Amino acid sequence: MTEKSNLFKCHKISEGKTSGEVLFSKDGICFYLIDPESGVVIERNHSLFGKSIANKILVFPNGTGSSVVQADGMYQLKMHNMGPKAMIVENADTTLVASSIIMEIPLVDKVDSNFNENVKNKDILEVNAIEGEIKLVQKGE
Amino acid sequence: MVKLSLTEKQMLDGKFGKGTQTAMKIQVAIAEAFDAPYMVPISRAHVALSNQEADLWFVEKLVSQGAKCKIRPTVNPSFNWEQMSQITSLSSEDVDIVRRTDNAYKKIGALMTYDCTPYLQLNVPKVNDVISYSESSATPFVNSVYGAKTNRESAQSALCAAVTGVVPYYGYLMKENRKGEILVNVLAKMDSDFDFQLLGYVLPLKIGFKIPVFNFINKEEKRNFSNASLMNLGAQMNTSGNVAIYHILGYTPEASTLEDAFQSSKVPEEVDITQEDLDSVRDKISAPIGKIDFALFGCPHLTFEQIERVTKIIAGKKLAVPLFIMSSDPTMRLCEQMGVLKTIEEAGGNIISNTCMDQPCWKFLYGKKGVTDSPKCAYYTKRRKMEFVITDLENATYSALEGEVTSDRKKQFV
Structure with a gap:
């Protein structure tokens, strides 16, 4: 693998720098429908139903849910140390943006288009939401 | 980089106090996230108060830093502890959190309307007004029906806007994005x-x-x-x-x-x-029809017209299961004035003002099965282990009279 496909540019929304295992979600995320004590998604019909997002680098298309519950879901996850380490989103909305800034969870969008081909679940990423860079540190399998 | 006016810069630098500074800092970060070129003043705000942990934490933080709203916002419901304590026993922690939230929002300068449909009564914008509205059911109404301009604010970003009196110029404030x-x-x-x-x-x-x-x-x-x-x-x-x-x-x-x-x-x-x-x-979203333990309407708060329709069905009859209708305080007072409230109470029902279904005051219904007309009500109460049959308001009302939801009840009563 070339150095180039290990490094992806992105746009910073909520500052921070962290690393962790990546988890992709096909569906939008409503943080309120995640159990704050385990980080497990409790929303039926969700592609991550029964899986934990705790301490993952969560990649998802968009936020869902009301203007209240997104922030509260995120806050409770954070208080239990079960929140995502960082988030990579395709379409950022105001509620998601404001919640992650206030809860100080790193969030980026506008990631290089080759990201999805090169990165898979369980890979280890370094997300630098200060410089706007994502680095693939280690392949999962 | 977002361009700030002199006053906005002074807010960011802390010249108007730490609370205003915190609010402006968050708004500048939002502006940067959406590449907003500058800020614009707002004329109205609505904050989706919830007295959930994050809500209380954030408003108390701003209050402790001395923040005061420049534009006084209306607020969403929490729960009406005076009314609910006559129906069920409330835990002192839950009542305490309601009082603390009430206290903090009063201190920051909010108008304590406790209603999720402010656009129908106490906070009605005009066409082209730039406003900051949170509450996901209120935002589309003011944007679409009135032609006012707001982004889909979160409770916290709307509170920041109420404090600073401005919002970043981006998204649905711009004609081309609408x-x-x-x-x-x-x-x-x-x-x-x-x-x-x-x-x-x-x-x-x-x-x-x-x-x-x-x-x-x-x-x-x-x-x-x-x-x-x-x-x-x-x-x-x-x-x-x-x-x-x-x-x-x-x-x-x-x-x-x-x-x-x-x-x-x-x-x-x-x-x-x-x-x-x-x-x-x-x-797909409704629980199977059958016996129910209660009926819960008002997500969003029912209008007077809706309450009247329910009342016509239950007038002079006795409800088989408890019926709770959530509405705004002005609507409840109108119902009282019109004799509608009395009719509902005689049938065994209640109108609860200032209250949301997504609140701990409904603990006595957890694990039970109810009927509602609102998919939203059924969706958010999953976390509270409540199960709902979803049907139209009339059928849901007939079901409350019978204690059971059947598919075609309406015909039996017409």
Whole structure:
């Protein structure tokens, strides 16, 4: 693998720098429908139903849910140390943006288009939401 | 980098106190996230108070830093502990959190309206007003029906805007971002407000979060929409999805013609919604019909007209299960004035003001099965282990009289 496909540019929304295992979600995320004590998604019909997002680098298309519950879901996850380490989103909305800034969870969008081909679940990423860079540190399998 | 005026810079530098500084810092970060060029003043704000942990934590933080609202916002419901304590025993921690939230919001300068439908009563914007509205069912109403301009704010970002009196200029504040993206031909007849609940819920599942332009082809009255139907439509589109604005062809202010609605002579995409689409979503989200333990209406808060319809059905009868109708305080007072409240109470029902279904005061219903007319109510109470049969308001009311939801109850009573 070339150095180039290990490094992806992105746009910073909520500052921070962290690393962790990546988890992709096909569906939008409503943080309120995640159990704050385990980080497990409790929303039926969700592609991550029964899986934990705790301490993952969560990649998802968009936020869902009301203007209240997104922030509260995120806050409770954070208080239990079960929140995502960082988030990579395709379409950022105001509620998601404001919640992650206030809860100080790193969030980026506008990631290089080759990201999805090169990165898979369980890979280890370094997300630098200060410089706007994502680095693939280690392949999962 | 967002360009700030002198006053905005001073807010950011702390010249107006730490609370205002915190609020401005968050708003600048939001501006940067959306590449907003500058800030614009707002004339109104609505904050989705919830007295959930994050809400209380944030408002108390701003209050402790001395923040005061420049634009006094109206607020969402929490729960009415005086009324609810006559119905159930409340834990002192829950009452305490309600009082603390009330206290903090009063200190920051909010108007304690405790209503999720402020756009119908105490906080009504005009066309082109730039405002900051949180509450996901309120945002689409003010944008779409009134033609006011707001982003889909979170409770916290709206509170920051109320404190600073400005919002970053981006998103739905800009005309070009408000144009329709898909023409939705609604083939269903849309006879009842409930059909709008289903339409709102099914649409994002079918088309994603594009801005819809509705064309109600088979609706009898094309220029007459009840407040409840529009309220339901917006509330449900923001339960299954995230849709801050919609247009109705020939009805809403930015959609008098197709060209107006799409800001172009071309319609980029089209989709049909049939009665089958509506029916299939109901089957998917509703609990199976059968015996129920209670009925809970008012997500969003019921209008006076809706309460009257319920009252007509239960007048002079006895309810088989408890009925709770959530509404705004002015609506409840109107019901009292009109004798409607008395009729409901004589049947064994209640109107609860200032209260949301997503609150700990409903603990006595956890693990039980109820009936509601709102998919949103059923969706958010999953976390509280409540189960709901979802049906139209009339059928739900008949079900409360009988203690059971059957599919075609209406006919038996007509």
